[in-house]
Amino acid sequence: MINLASRAHDRRWRIDPIVRSLLDTDFYKLLMLQLIWRHCADVPLTFSLINRTKTVRLADIVERRELEAQLDHARSLQLSNQERIWLAGNTFYGTEGIFRPDFLVWLSALRLPDYNIEVADGQYELTFSGPWAEVMLWEIHAITIVNTLRNRVALARLSELQLDVLYSRAKTKLWGKLDRLAAADVTGIADFSTRRRADFLYQEWALLAAIDRLGAGFLGTSNVALAMKHGLEAIGTNAHELPMALAAIAQTDEAVRNAQYLVLEMWQQTYDGRLKVFLPDTYGTTQFLTNAPDWVADWTGLRVDSKDPFEAGEEAIAWWTAKGRDPRDKLVLFSDGLDVDDILALDKTFRGRCRLGFGWGTLFGNDFRACHPHGHDDLDPISLVCKVTAANGRPAVKLSDNDAKPTGPDEEVARYRAIFGRAGLGHRDVVV
Amino acid sequence: MINLASRAHDRRWRIDPIVRSLLDTDFYKLLMLQLIWRHCADVPLTFSLINRTKTVRLADIVERRELEAQLDHARSLQLSNQERIWLAGNTFYGTEGIFRPDFLVWLSALRLPDYNIEVADGQYELTFSGPWAEVMLWEIHAITIVNTLRNRVALARLSELQLDVLYSRAKTKLWGKLDRLAAADVTGIADFSTRRRADFLYQEWALLAAIDRLGAGFLGTSNVALAMKHGLEAIGTNAHELPMALAAIAQTDEAVRNAQYLVLEMWQQTYDGRLKVFLPDTYGTTQFLTNAPDWVADWTGLRVDSKDPFEAGEEAIAWWTAKGRDPRDKLVLFSDGLDVDDILALDKTFRGRCRLGFGWGTLFGNDFRACHPHGHDDLDPISLVCKVTAANGRPAVKLSDNDAKPTGPDEEVARYRAIFGRAGLGHRDVVV
Numbered sequence: 001m002i003n004l005a006s007r008a009h010d011r012r013w014r015i016d017p018i019v020r021s022l023l024d025t026d027f028y029k030l031l032m033l034q035l036i037w038r039h040c041a042d043v044p045l046t047f048s049l050i051n052r053t054k055t056v057r058l059a060d061i062v063e064r065r066e067l068e069a070q071l072d073h074a075r076s077l078q079l080s081n082q083e084r085i086w087l088a089g090n091t092f093y094g095t096e097g098i099f100r101p102d103f104l105v106w107l108s109a110l111r112l113p114d115y116n117i118e119v120a121d122g123q124y125e126l127t128f129s130g131p132w133a134e135v136m137l138w139e140i141h142a143i144t145i146v147n148t149l150r151n152r153v154a155l156a157r158l159s160e161l162q163l164d165v166l167y168s169r170a171k172t173k174l175w176g177k178l179d180r181l182a183a184a185d186v187t188g189i190a191d192f193s194t195r196r197r198a199d200f201l202y203q204e205w206a207l208l209a210a211i212d213r214l215g216a217g218f219l220g221t222s223n224v225a226l227a228m229k230h231g232l233e234a235i236g237t238n239a240h241e242l243p244m245a246l247a248a249i250a251q252t253d254e255a256v257r258n259a260q261y262l263v264l265e266m267w268q269q270t271y272d273g274r275l276k277v278f279l280p281d282t283y284g285t286t287q288f289l290t291n292a293p294d295w296v297a298d299w300t301g302l303r304v305d306s307k308d309p310f311e312a313g314e315e316a317i318a319w320w321t322a323k324g325r326d327p328r329d330k331l332v333l334f335s336d337g338l339d340v341d342d343i344l345a346l347d348k349t350f351r352g353r354c355r356l357g358f359g360w361g362t363l364f365g366n367d368f369r370a371c372h373p374h375g376h377d378d379l380d381p382i383s384l385v386c387k388v389t390a391a392n393g394r395p396a397v398k399l400s401d402n403d404a405k406p407t408g409p410d411e412e413v414a415r416y417r418a419i420f421g422r423a424g425l426g427h428r429d430v431v432v
Numbered sequence: 433m434i435n436l437a438s439r440a441h442d443r444r445w446r447i448d449p450i451v452r453s454l455l456d457t458d459f460y461k462l463l464m465l466q467l468i469w470r471h472c473a474d475v476p477l478t479f480s481l482i483n484r485t486k487t488v489r490l491a492d493i494v495e496r497r498e499l500e501a502q503l504d505h506a507r508s509l510q511l512s513n514q515e516r517i518w519l520a521g522n523t524f525y526g527t528e529g530i531f532r533p534d535f536l537v538w539l540s541a542l543r544l545p546d547y548n549i550e551v552a553d554g555q556y557e558l559t560f561s562g563p564w565a566e567v568m569l570w571e572i573h574a575i576t577i578v579n580t581l582r583n584r585v586a587l588a589r590l591s592e593l594q595l596d597v598l599y600s601r602a603k604t605k606l607w608g609k610l611d612r613l614a615a616a617d618v619t620g621i622a623d624f625s626t627r628r629r630a631d632f633l634y635q636e637w638a639l640l641a642a643i644d645r646l647g648a649g650f651l652g653t654s655n656v657a658l659a660m661k662h663g664l665e666a667i668g669t670n671a672h673e674l675p676m677a678l679a680a681i682a683q684t685d686e687a688v689r690n691a692q693y694l695v696l697e698m699w700q701q702t703y704d705g706r707l708k709v710f711l712p713d714t715y716g717t718t719q720f721l722t723n724a725p726d727w728v729a730d731w732t733g734l735r736v737d738s739k740d741p742f743e744a745g746e747e748a749i750a751w752w753t754a755k756g757r758d759p760r761d762k763l764v765l766f767s768d769g770l771d772v773d774d775i776l777a778l779d780k781t782f783r784g785r786c787r788l789g790f791g792w793g794t795l796f797g798n799d800f801r802a803c804h805p806h807g808h809d810d811l812d813p814i815s816l817v818c819k820v821t822a823a824n825g826r827p828a829v830k831l832s833d834n835d836a837k838p839t840g841p842d843e844e845v846a847r848y849r850a851i852f853g854r855a856g857l858g859h860r861d862v863v864v
Contacts, residue, residue, distance in 0.1 A: 003435040161640050165607050171600035175805065208593050212805075373607065373644070 018148045019074045023224040025140040028236030041133035046390040049126040053382035057122030062149045070145045093274040139386040143195040154378040162373040169371035177340040178213035188357040190235040191221035193365025203365040237277040248391035279303045286424025289319045297323040301331025307401035327354045335359035450580045451506045455656040457572040460668030473565035478822040481558040485814035489554030494581045502577045525706040571818040575627040586810040594805040601803035609772040610645035620789040622667040623653035625797025635797040669709040680823035718856025729755040733763025739833035759786045767791035
């Protein structure tokens with residue numbers, strides 16, 4: 001029997017919203033947001049969406065009307081009572097009351113500010129400007145919206161049976177990866193796929209599959225909405241936007257150099273314990289560690305992003321050792337474009353030498369490579385980012401450990417290079 | 433929104449019928465049935481279900497109550513008006529009106545006769561006795577019921593997510609096979625999986641996948657209900673039950689020897705053209721071909737079942753050549769436990785030398801090997817058959833080309849061996 005009510009409803013769908021909750025974001029955005037709200041809420045900031053996969057001409061694929069409808073829908077969202085109460089009452093990283101009541105009152109009133117769309121060279125130039133605290137949540141929502149819209153165009157070309165084959169292949173591939181991780185008893189795996197997931201429901205499936213197959217080896221998810229829905233640990237610390245914005249608004253070169261540590265000082269005023277995991281690669285990991293104040297070595301651990309992960313792990317262990325700390329008490333959280341082979345190799349190299357975490361992103365929640373039923377590549381993941389490009393009217397810069405992916409205007413990149421040097425930088429191809 | 437009506441209905445389901453139509457059977461059963469109805473409708477016959485995979489103790493797995501409920505449900509089925517009209521009006525193998533109106537009137541009134549269940553050594557001894565024309569349809573329905581009930585027990589142990597992984601893996605595996613056949617441009621593939629399919633819906637999925645991936649390379653299905661539903665060619669010719677029953681009721685050794693050819697005489701009184709495909713292996717292919725009357729070489733082709741298919745193909749080609757017929761006009765239809773490697777190798781060996789058909793069974797519609805999410809083997813296919821064991825009170829015998837799988841009482845097998853000899857027999861392991 002057909003459910004006539006459902007059928008009539010389905011036919012009049014005006015929009016199938018890609019973002020249905022402001023909490024459908026990475027946990028670290030909320031942690032950073034509370035810090036920003038306390039210290040520099042009103043700094044004018046601009047985020048810009050950048051598609052690093054230039055061969056995929058998104059503006060030729062995704063209709064502008066659809067993009068606007070999804071962005072407008074995201075702007076209509078507000079924190080629900082249920083979400084506010086959960087953020088207030090839940091224990092994160094073993095700590096109750098991480099989010100201050102006055103912050104949650106402010107967050108409940110927040111709506112995302114307006115956006116600007118231009119098109120150039122077949123790409124959308126999507127920018128979001130406003131007070132830092134109001135605009136920063138756009139990062140994840142903008143990426144998921146553009147990514148999901150691109151996928152929907154490819155999916156719309158397939159029959160129901162072909163879609164079934166596609167998802168069967170992707171699920172089979174993911175399950176095979178989980179099988180290998182389970183067989184090797186790898187622990188510390190977390191879902192970091194939110195921004196580049198295939199879509200929300202597929203990310204949810206991947207998450208439930210990982211729980212089933214990895215058991216206690218699976219830590220949780222960076223996605224706040226999914227952590228809330230399924231009672232999982234919300235995982236995350238902090239990101240490049242903090243040092244990038246603070247460096248951009250710094251008045252002197254010395255202040256630019258110190259911005260990366262100022263972030264940590266502000267962080268430990270707000271959070272403590274297991275949340276103290278630093279991200280050293282904004283301007284190069286080697287200079288960060290070399291010049292870091294001694295108290296940085298007391299933090300719980302670090303997150304490895306743009307550096308070759310084997311080098312980065314060795315460098316961190318050597319640094320803690322030199323500082324007189326036992327690396328076995330310290331966490332190294334790997335998070336850049338990981339796939340199962342990387343995770344297995346890193347686990348083999350570092351297990352027992354330090355505590356390990358694996359933030360598994362695109363190739364966890366969006367590995368549809370070689371899954372298309374007729375061999376097309378239009379569902380292969382692309383490298384979409386949304387970065388701070390300006391703060392207080394000044395351009396923002398990220399150098400990273402990878403000489404191949406600095407962001408910012410050339411003259412500013414050159415100035416930052418002069419300040420931070422090139423110690424320890426490498427060259428890596430960007431896959432996802 | 434929950435559909436309350438559906439939910440309430442689903443909860444009160446008394447039975448989820450495995451067989452929902454008498455046409456959910458192999459097409460050759462209907463072709464044979466019309467012949468039997470014309471020539472020997474009232475011969476008392478017994479079919480017996482035999483599980484050749486003794487390690488799987490079906491009576492310990494499948495509840496007798498469930499088995500009886502499904503068998504009883506099959507007994508409640510009758511041909512619908514829609515089905516009768518389709519059988520009368522559809523074109524089969526290029527011919528209209530294959531089924532006589534008086535046969536269809538008789539078939540419309542048919543209900544399956546009673547069954548008998550005993551249990552021994554952990555196996556169900558399921559037998560069906562009655563007039564040949566009334567009892568013969570039990571063969572396929574009995575096998576699918578027992579097979580599907582066994583699978584349901586294994587499926588019931590899995591969570592919804594695990595079921596999704598299981599089906600994803602099976603579909604991925606099947607699609608990979610279809611990819612390989614498409615890449616090699618293999619044609620003449622037909623679905624012969626009905627009796628040992630995972631279940632009806634999975635067979636239907638496999639069928640639709642094969643149509644999508646193989647296009648014109650896919651001929652159709654042996655399943656009459658699925659052919660009707662999807663407008664496909666119904667594929668099939670005849671089976672061992674004809675010579676086995678005719679030999680069992682024969683009065684002399686000479687009549688036993690001639691039964692295999694008498695079948696063909698009866699067949700060509702009823703059918704012609706492309707339906708004239710003989711099955712030579714009931715008592716050994718070599719003796720069949722050696723002693724066959726010349727007119728047998730005028731038939732369209734033969735079906736290879738129990739013999740090594742490469743040997744059987746060569747033997748058939750040599751036989752037609754010796755008889756002065758061009759093998760390139762003749763069809764060799766392979767049908768015993770085929771999988772994709774066999775099909776590719778046979779296609780490579782015989783393409784261009786004769787016309788080729790591949791009746792792909794268990795490993796098309798039921799290959800769940802290595803698909804279980806946690807590595808169990810309780811969904812691996814088993815070798816379940818339902819054979820004529822007696823006709824007119826006399827035991828029925830099948831020797832086949834495989835010395836390892838004769839059926840019948842030892843002394844009768846010995847008598848048949850004396851009549852038919854052992855020329856060309858081999859030894860093959862039975863997988864499915």
